[in-house]
Amino acid sequence: MxxxxxxxxxxxxxxxxxxxxxxxxxxxxxxxxxxxxxxxxxxxxxxxxxxxxxxxxxxxxxxxxxxxxxxxxxxxxxxxxxxxxxxxxxxxxxxxxxxxxxxxxxxxxxxxxxxxxxxxSPAVLVTSVNGNSLTKVADMEGKKIAAQQGGSYERYLNKTLAMEGFGAKPIQYPFKSVQVAPYGSEDLAYQDLALGAGKRIDGLVSNLVTANERIKKTPGKFKLVGDALYEDPxxxxxxxxxxxxxxxxxxxxxxxxxxxxxxxxxxxxxxxxxxx
Structure with missing residues (x-):
């Protein structure tokens, strides 16, 4: 047997x-x-x-x-x-x-x-130059903040992002909670933010380079808020x-x-x- x-x-x-x-x-x-x-x-x-x-x-x-x-x-x-x-x-x-x-x-x-x-490239907070704009990263508290659905920025907003072991430093969150607004693409999130902060969303989290690209291509619409949120490998x-x-x-x-x-x-x- x-x-x-x-x-x-x-x-x-x-x-x-x-x-x-x-x-x-x-x-x-x-x-x-x-x-x-x-x-x-x-x-x-x-x-x-x-x-x-x-x-x-x-x-x-x-x-x-x-x-x-x-x-x-x-x-x-x-x-x-x-x-x-x-x-x-x-x-x-x-x-x-x-x-x-x-x-x-x-x-x-x-x-x-x-x-x-x-x-x-660092992750950053972006807001509209119009409407009830955010002035510092701590202003995220309780606000409606967008991020790409299924992305690391969405997990950051949900405070579930764990990058240990991939060369990233521990993340410090400047908020207790936010209203997370997931979008199918950043294009759509930026379109809604362009309507003015507080209209549909108050801000969004993005990559510094892509944020600067949007700011450059559409002057007078968006601005960065405060310092980088965290380093994004x-x-x-x-x-x-x-x-x-x-x-x-x-x-x-x-x-x-x-x-x-x-x-x-x-x-x-x-x-x-x-x-x-």
């Missing part, structure tokens, strides 16, 4: 090892076979990713995805599903990589592999379970750091090197 049980366990372990081995190189094999890398990102997060005047995806993350694909010897294909779909993980081969300004946290790390850090993400692909991503990004490509693309879009 014990012998039969032992044989079953050995066979089961062998089957699991074969299965894992088959999965291990699946992503790179698929990319090479199809001749394309499928990258995923937000459609409206300038200057990292956005639709340009030619109705084509453009921005820092787009350039990095194209450069990454070039180094693999394939073409890049960009897809832009809803952000909460991207961050939920379990991609099952739909997408290969997210060079998409994603902040890692404990919740996302359950279903995604955060492979390598590639830039940092952004990592390249992949689906879990493929060590070969993980190691390939690390190697290519290390190469881009060493040869200055990551710095050059950062300066092109941001005006400074935020990749350190």
């Amino acid at each position: 014990q012998s039969k049980t032992l044989r079953r366990l050995v066979l089961l372990a062998g089957a699991m090892a074969i299965s894992h081995s088959a999965i291990a190189g699946e992503t790179l094999d698929r990319i090479k076979k199809n001749g394309e890398l499928v990258g995923v990102m937000d459609q409206a997060y300038p200057p990292y990713s956005f639709l340009n005047a030619k109705n084509e995806m453009d921005g820092m993350d787009v350039d990095l995805t194209k450069e990454f694909a070039k180094r693999l010897g394939v073409k890049a294909k960009i897809e832009t599903p809803a952000w909460e779909v991207i961050t939920s993980g379990n991609w099952r081969g739909r997408w290969d990589i997210c060079i998409c300004s994603m902040t890692p946290d404990a919740q996302r790390a359950r279903s995604l592999d955060f492979v390598t850090h590639y830039y940092s 952004n990592w390249v993400a992949t689906d879990k379970g493929d060590k070969e692909w993980h190691d390939t991503v690390v190697k290519i990004f290390d190469d881009m750091r060493k040869d200055g490509t990551l710095k050059q693309i950062s300066i092109k879009w941001i005006g400074t090197d935020i990749s350190r």
